[in-house]
Amino acid sequence: MDSSAPDFTTARQLMVDGQLRPSKVTDPRVLEAMRRLPRERFLPPAAATLAYIDEDVPLPGGRVLMEPLVLARLIQLAAPRAGERVLVIGAGTGYGAAVLAATGASVVALEEDSALLALARPALAALAPAVVVAEGPLGAGWGSGAPWDLIVIEGAVPAVPASIAEQLRPETGRLVTVLAASGPAGAGHGRAVLAERTPAGLAMRPEFDCATPLLPAFRPAPSFVF
Numbered sequence: 001m002d003s004s005a006p007d008f009t010t011a012r013q014l015m016v017d018g019q020l021r022p023s024k025v026t027d028p029r030v031l032e033a034m035r036r037l038p039r040e041r042f043l044p045p046a047a048a049t050l051a052y053i054d055e056d057v058p059l060p061g062g063r064v065l066m067e068p069l070v071l072a073r074l075i076q077l078a079a080p081r082a083g084e085r086v087l088v089i090g091a092g093t094g095y096g097a098a099v100l101a102a103t104g105a106s107v108v109a110l111e112e113d114s115a116l117l118a119l120a121r122p123a124l125a126a127l128a129p130a131v132v133v134a135e136g137p138l139g140a141g142w143g144s145g146a147p148w149d150l151i152v153i154e155g156a157v158p159a160v161p162a163s164i165a166e167q168l169r170p171e172t173g174r175l176v177t178v179l180a181a182s183g184p185a186g187a188g189h190g191r192a193v194l195a196e197r198t199p200a201g202l203a204m205r206p207e208f209d210c211a212t213p214l215l216p217a218f219r220p221a222p223s224f225v226f
Contacts, residue, residue, distance in 0.1 A: 008040050011052040015039075015068055019054050025072045027079075033102035034072060039065075041123045042095040060115040062216055063092055066154060070178070070192075070210045071096055074152065077194055077207055078176040080105040084149035089164070090138050090215045094120035096154045098128035105150070108132045110142050112217065138217035141167045153177035155215035156190045160202060168197040175202070180214050 016035045025031060040051035043065060050057045056064035066074075075096070080086055082104030088097045091109035093116050101107045109124065109131050111117050117135060124131045134142055139161060141151070146167035153160070156178040168175060174197070178190040189211050195204040 006040075006049050008038060008048075008051065012039065015052040015054075019069050020072050023069050023073075025069070025076055027076045029103045030072050030076050030099065033099045034068065037095070037098055037102070037127060039068070039095060041127060042093040042098070042119065044119065056212060059092060061113045062213075063090075063113065063116060063155075064213055065093060065095060066212055070212055071099070071154070073208065073210070074154075074176050074178070074192055075099055075103075077192060078150055078152055078174070080150055085145070085147075086150045086152065087142050087145060087148045087167070088152045088154055089141060090154040090217070091120060091133075092116050092154060094124040094128070094131065094133070096152065097131045098124060100152065101128045101131050106130070108134050108142060108145055110134045110136060110138060112136060112138050138215060139164075143167055147173060149173055151175040153215070153218075155218075156180040156212050157215060157218040158182065158220055160195060160204075161218075165195070165197065165202045170197060171199065173197040178210055178212050179206075 040048040056067050080100055080103045084105045086100055086105040086107045088109045091097045091111045094109055097107050097109035141164040147169035148167055149169050158180050175195040179193050181189040191206045192208050192210050193204050193206050195202045
């Protein structure tokens with residue numbers, strides 16, 4: 001055995017016991033999934049040694065593998081139930097979708113970036129084969145699979161598009177994401193929210209402060225000032 005090789009198994013346990021459990025992650029399904037799933041397999045080989053750090057890991061295309069704690073708390077907030085139909089928007093390399101699938105949910109992972117899909121497909125096939133990978137524009141959601149019991153937008157957005165909210169199951173569908181703070185002073189900051197579909201529209205409840213980058217697909221188009 002190469003003694004210089006990274007000890008990913010130990011790092012995985014330390015992530016759960018040192019980052020997640022002391023920071024309000026209590027759902028045993030989430031803890032067990034993140035203790036078991038090899039996060040390094042969802043990264044390019046050159047970035048594998050960064051898999052268990054307590055911050056976002058850069059990915060191609062200006063994207064990131066979300067910080068373990070933020071992802072764990074988002075999934076815990078979503079409270080997925082066994083058998084629920086779940087759409088992950090901005091699934092990236094598939095790690096969040098794999099964690100959700102481990103809770104017993106039926107998961108579709110939507111991604112538009114070909115480089116990330118090239119990482120996600122083999123990792124999910126090996127580690128979470130029940131996850132269905134869908135390729136398409138993130139901002140459009142995945143209407144052909146609607147209605148969804150749960151939508152997880154895996155990244156920050158300035159707002160939840162109405163077209164995505166309408167893909168939730170009427171009256172019982174819910175969505176979790178990070179709402180980015182507005183303005184230059186808010187760059188990199190946001191609040192995790194739980195949104196529930198009601199007859200009057202989305203009822204949105206802020207839950208906790210966190211930071212994760214804005215998903216490029218949801219970035220507002222630049223405006224011209226005259």
